[in-house]
Amino acid sequence: MTFALLPPGAFVINTSRGALIDTEAAVAAVKSGRLGGLALDVYEEEAELFFEDHSSDIIQDDTFMRLLSFPNVLVTSHQAFFTREAMQNISATTMGNLDDFAAGRQTPNQVA
Amino acid sequence: MKTAVFSTKPYDREFLTAGNAAAGHELVFVENRLRLDTVALAAGCPAVCAFVNDVLDGPVLRALHAAGTCFIAMRCAGYNNVELAVVRELGMQVARVPAYSPYAVAEHAVALLLALNRQVPRAWWRVRDGNFSIDGLMGVDLHGKTVGVIGTGTIGRIFAEIMLGFGCRVLAYDVRPDEALEARGVRYLPVEDLLAQSLVVSLHCRCCPRPGTCWIP
Known part of the structure; x- marks a missing residue:
């Protein structure tokens, strides 16, 4: 190879x-x-x-x-990742992760 | 929640501020990369938001933890820069953005292929310089050519579908073949056979075949 x-x-x-x-x-x-x-x-x-x-x-x-x-x-x-849609999704998911942590919820995006 | 956002560029500030309108977190934008010498900028922030080139090794994590941070929100899919053993030892938590836009990456791979084949950057520089010669800029028709896709997860599948639309013959390699792609005429082959037959090879796999090795060494 x-x-x-x-x-x-x-x-x-x-x-x-x-x-x-x-x-x-x-x-x-x-x-x-x-x-x-x-x-x-x-x-x-x-x-x-x-x-x-x-x-x-x-x-x-x-x-x-x-x-x-x-x-x-x-x-x-x-x-390659850098489109308007990707940036909106990155922002929305990150805010969701912060919300989950602040509320003491498990986030599905947790890695540790 | 007060969150220090490291490696902030103007576009990060724009989109994170917009996304935060409803959430109402207190975002502290920091232009520096997160490293041991910048970790003090997160003092008093329960959360830190970091990106691909930020350093989250043991010393940085311990310094963050000592200053009151317990949550790391990675604003990317990868987290190979986070020392997870130390995260667990300290009882911190890490979340990431597992997917944002598979189309963005697949379409950029197509953009690179077209720009490379037809030498668009060189052509543009020539024209800018008043040089309208096309000698040396010849490409090939992609229609009818064989394209090999290594890795057919979401991004690789979208890339393969775009190439099918171009009229290419598409070969693929993946540990788990995608039956829907096979039904559309994509042939799965061992990677050596794929390389031997493909005029174009595009990489869309998340990792190397074995640690310390490359797909194309």
Whole structure:
């Protein structure tokens, strides 16, 4: 199960979790010309980068910067969830969770 | 209930304030990420609302607990950043938002695929620069091509349905095949076979096949 199993020119899309893809292997697959394109909305080491403006910083993550240098790699900053409907649902569920806790009720969304 | 909302962006403030209109909680918006050095900003708040990159490890949880916090409301589905053993030890509680919009994520995956295949960002930069050449921007028809979907939970199923609508042949891998998708012509295969046959692979699974491994290593 490697990038090498994919047909030449294949496109890989990841909007799930960064750790699902080995970034070094992805760089090698793009660099070799084997992968047709790679689009990521999530990245293994995104916590230090995503959601913030780093446009005036010297970014230290060389693997990530190498990915950004390819013409057939497209990266967005963990925005797949970001629609008006999703934000309304996140807000409504969070308020429901706070209501449940304040009232001493079990919330169905409790994880611990 | 007085709640410190960490990692607040303008959009969080807008939607949480609107959602709170009926609930009437006292929301204290904090722009900082929650970490040991910002935990004091939650002092006196019985609840804390946190997001994906906030730190909720043992030291932070103990500091929160010592300052009177007993409830963590994660405003996301994931909670891998919360040290649950410490939560239980301290008698705190954690809730999350298990689902918000599967369409949002599936549709963004389609947006990325189309933008990548037809090189929309590069095309836009060229046109902005007065360069109207299309050399190097050629894509492929997605119609008739094979698309592999790894993980067919709610998001993966919606992505697969959109790809069926594009006229693609859709392959899937999941530990639990979706019979409704199979009935619509989606074929479930071992992941190696799926990779070997798919021109497009989209990942929609929540975890790796085994700890420390990747779907596409």
